[in-house]
Amino acid sequence: NAGVMQNPRHLVRRRGQEARLRCSPMKGHSHVYWYRQLPEEGLKFMVYLQKENIIDESGMPKERFSAEFPKEGPSILRIQQVVRGDSAAYFCASSPQATGLQETQYFGPGTRLLVL
């Protein structure tokens, strides 16, 4: 069973460009979470999605950031008009349906975004 997959692993953008980060959850997982990790800091929650539905976007910046998890295909985190402060590692996690106490989140390897 393949783990959570993220691509690209590294992404370089110039200020003002768009960044698209992709996340394929583990097989059988229907919940996806996005977190951002700045250097020397812990992970900060951004958004929680189920297929075709945003459950909690309380951690998403109000502008330039959006996320989706379509019925088919990976989850996408989109950052429009990137700025240098967006440089960070972005991690995706997935979990199964919340049907028991053993469910939790399994993380992908992350996408490291560098904005020049």
Place this chain on the structure above:
Amino acid sequence: QKEVEQDPGPLSVPEGAIVSLNCTYSNSAFQYFMWYRQYSRKGPELLMYTYSSGNKEDGRFTAQVDKSSKYISLFIRDSQPSDSATYLCAMSVNNAGKSTFGDGTTLTVKP
């Protein structure tokens, strides 16, 4: 004030030592408590997962949760150089939903 505070470290111990990693939190609604290990430039890997108060043991790792004190700990026995990593505590209110992380403690185990 952050919802989750973690001892910042860094922590350096000799091989074979017992390591204690700690976090405190302010949100009494947290019920699920996790410890992750993160190697440099990798994603976090779940080590321990505990619901509510109590102890949980898995091999050389023991997780403790004291909800009355809002304090959680991870103990590593017989530490190995391969345990050198950043350890992140995390907690959540619901079984499904966002987790709130500490900033991590970097551990180095010297041979």
